[in-house]
Amino acid sequence: xxxxxxxxxxxxxxxxxxxxxxxxxxxxxxxxxxxxxxxxxxxxxxxxxxxxxxxxxxxxxxxxxxxxxxxxxxxxxxxxxxxxxxxxxxxxxxxxxxxxxxxxxxxxxxxxxxxxxxxxxxxxxxxxx
Numbered sequence: 001x002x003x004x005x006x007x008x009x010x011x012x013x014x015x016x017x018x019x020x021x022x023x024x025x026x027x028x029x030x031x032x033x034x035x036x037x038x039x040x041x042x043x044x045x046x047x048x049x050x051x052x053x054x055x056x057x058x059x060x061x062x063x064x065x066x067x068x069x070x071x072x073x074x075x076x077x078x079x080x081x082x083x084x085x086x087x088x089x090x091x092x093x094x095x096x097x098x099x100x101x102x103x104x105x106x107x108x109x110x111x112x113x114x115x116x117x118x119x120x121x122x123x124x125x126x127x128x129x
Contacts, residue, residue, distance in 0.1 A: 009065030016113050022062050029066050029124040033079065034058040035116035044114055048085045051118045052092040059120055060096070072124040073102045079119040083108040089118060 007022035007029065015021055015032065022031045036051030037044050037058070045054045063069055080089060086106065094101075102122070112119050 007062060007066045009061050022066060024066055024126075027126045027128075029063070029068060029072075029122075029126070031059060031062050031122040031124070033077075033119040033121040034062070035112060035114060035119050037114070037116075044116055048080075048082075048088050048117045049092055051116060052089050052120075055116075055118050055120045056092065056096045059122055063122075063124060066124070068124050068126065070096050071098045072127065073097065073122045074125050075123040076102050076104045077121045078104060078106040079109045079112060080106065081109060081112055081117045085117065 004023050004025045006020045007024055009021065019032055022029055024030075034055045035044065035058075036054035038054060039058070039061075045051055060070060063072065078089065078093070080086065089106070
């Protein structure tokens with residue numbers, strides 16, 4: 001028997017491919033990449049700032065479904081289709097994570113699913129006790 005548990009929250013968009021939104025195992029939550037799709041419309045919001053905000057709200061819904069929050073995130077990996085959007089992304093990102101903020105990598109990529117400009121994945125840890 002495996003200790004892996006799929007986290008599949010309501011109130012967020014469905015995965016675009018054959019993967020789990022998140023898997024919890026060994027006290028860690030591994031969140032798949034999230035883009036700025038508005039779950040109420042199923043459509044990508046417009047603009048880098050709006051996409052970053054929506055992607056991070058979608059991450060919040062995933063964390064909440066697992067009984068966790070932004071303060072439980074230990075590591076994020078962020079993808080931008082234009083590295084010139086780095087400062088705009090940082091401005092949005094800063095408002096979501098309390099200090100100490102998670103470790104983070106941010107990389108520029110040629111393209112993202114669905115024409116997104118921003119994607120965020122995360123690893124969170126359940127607090128002991």
